[in-house]
Amino acid sequence: MSHLLPLSRVARLVGESRSALQRMIKQGEIATFDGKVDMEELLRVFPDIQWEDDGEYKRVEEIKRKAFGKRIMERVLPDKEVLAERLFELGKEFASAKSLLLYHDQVFGWLGSKLDDFSDCGEDAAQKVADLKKWLRQTLSELPSEAERSQALLAQESVMRVMSAQVTVRPSGHEFFVEGNDTVLEAALKAGIPLNYGCSNGNCGDCKVRLLSGQVKKVHPHDYTLKETEKANGTFLMCSYTAITDLEIEASVAGAADIPHQEIQAKVKWVEPINEQMMALHLTTPRSQRLRFLAGQYLTLEAGGASGEYYVASCPCDDRQLTLHIRRNNRPFARKVFDDLRKEDTVGVSGPAGNFVFNLDSRAPVIFVAWEDAFAPLKSLIQHAMSLEISENMYLYWIADQTGHYRDNLCRSWADAYDNFFYAPLSAREDVEINVSRILANYADLSEYEIYVAGPAMLLEALKKEACARGLPASRWHAELIV
Ligand code: FES
Structure with missing residues (x-):
């Protein structure tokens, strides 16, 4: 029986970033079905993963150790009622899986007695039937190691579903997890996904979205009144509801305007x-x-x-x-x-x-170029891109002299921590043309890249000219003039 897992959950289970998994999918290393990964495929691609080392498992262990200390409960566990509903949903799944197993057990029993009917069909056939019965008994009594690994993975995934629910935003495809006592809105904002909202306390109605699948639960009262037609089509207020199960919602992602x-x-x-x-x-x-x-x-x-x-x-x-x-x-x-x-x-x-903002629809590799303290907006963009895990590769070039590379350690720590992040500090004492040629030395073809640059006009002009000559589309050039 196949068990499909959404990509964000797979990322958490195996401790990889979503972008790293997307890269593997693109390179044909992981097969997917409707954007989801089958559990057997996961075990095939990550045969050495120790599921017990999983962060979610450790968090549960921590809760157990601290005997549900109040602080831990508030931070990690969902509200008691939400927890009960999630356990109830999981219980329904287990009940259906158990009844299926009981039925299979019964079928094997019937099979045994059917095979007995062949015992008087001659010595040869009787021996074959006896061998088959022996093989069946032995196979059923020995759990293959593969099945043990599946059990561990299933257990981890079940714990995850109790602890947090995954939300997928349509049509953008962004995903985030609702954890602890968070509302859907709080969880989206923590994940850096700029969904529309206003008062954040149930008065304005700006955060209403349509539920496409899954179950939500009201955790804060709201004064805003939804129309009957809205209620009927599944509209709810993100600031008042949390997720009981994994959700799909229809919501637009906010732009600067x-x-x-x-x-x-x-x-x-x-x-x-x-x-x-x-x-x-x-x-x-x-x-x-x-x-x-x-x-x-x-x-x-x-x-x-x-x-x-x-x-x-x-x-x-x-x-x-x-x-x-x-x-x-x-x-x-x-x-x-x-x-x-x-x-x-x-x-x-x-x-x-300001309109120097990230193109959230793009999954292209990104080149960031900062000049002196214009590193500030790029730092925000990079951290946002990291929290969303939307860029395949990120390359940061920081040209500085007077301010120094004043967060050099941070940039180096990003490069150490993320496989897909590259950092190169450059000197502003060099001519702009020299820095531009250093930056673009590794990119003969920029047609698949996005560039974000913040700096003086001379840098913007020189970089744009060279980047466009290497095929950068105009829509992928994002520049902020710093005077
Ligand atoms: S943000 Fe105002 S009602 Fe939710």
Whole structure:
């Protein structure tokens, strides 16, 4: 009996990224059916995986060890009612599998007695029947090692389905997991998928989506009233419901034009000196006011009468914790940060603005090129791409001199941690043309790539000219001019 697993679950089971698995599928190393992987195929491709080392298994072990300590329960386990419903769904599957097994057992019993009927068909036939019965008994009593491995895999997958439900967004195909007590909306945002929403507390109706398959459960009341026709076609509010089973939902992914202008009073969490020229400003928004933005966008910051525009350097997957890179110069806000901004001070945040955002529909390899502190928007884009696991390969070239490669360790740690991430620091003391030829030396044909570059006009012009000469389509050139 075949058991098909969605790709995101396979990624979790075998500890590989989705993009690595997609690469293997593309190269014909893993066969799929409707985008899903059969369990036997999984055992064939990953024969050496120790399922007991799986992260989900360890989390369950941790819960058991800590005897369902309150903190662990809140962080990892779904709400009691959701847990009960998921176990009930799983119980139904087990009941049906068990009744099938009992039936098969019965059939084998019948087969035995049918074979007895052949015992008087001559010595030769009787011996063959006896051999066949012996073989059947022996085969049924010995569980092949392959079946043991399937059992371990099935157990892991069942635990996963109790602990978290997978959501697939149509038509974009994005996938994410709903864990703990999260609503579908919270889970989507944590995964960095910019689905539409407004108030996030059941008043505006902006987060309504259509349920195509699966079961949801209301975990927060909502004042917004759905029309009868909406209820009938499966529409629900993502901010009020969680997932009981794996879901397919119909929802559109927000672009820059869909994000409303917001004004928030944030608190300084940390003013982090990075080097002589750079500070990282870490802000926290109020619990009830998350900042909606897309990676690559910028904000207007204001503190003590000083204001300035800065790119968000953090991932939109954590929309309450914002990081901005501030360069030392004579601009009022930079002076404020370097001179006297302190922890717990209030910073007015308004925005976001800008169209230098990720093409979420693309699965092409991506080249990122940063210039000095214009690394900030690229850091946000890279972290967003990593959280979505949508790019096959990512290549980062960072040209710097005055600011230094001030997050060099972070870039190197990405390169160490991800098989598909490559990093090369370059010097801004070199001519732009030399850097452009260094960057493009490995890419004779750019027709299948996307390029994201943030820097001065001279870099943008030189890089675009060379990239287009190597076949980069205009739609895959994404540039932000930094003055
Ligand atoms: S975001 Fe407003 S109702 Fe869900």
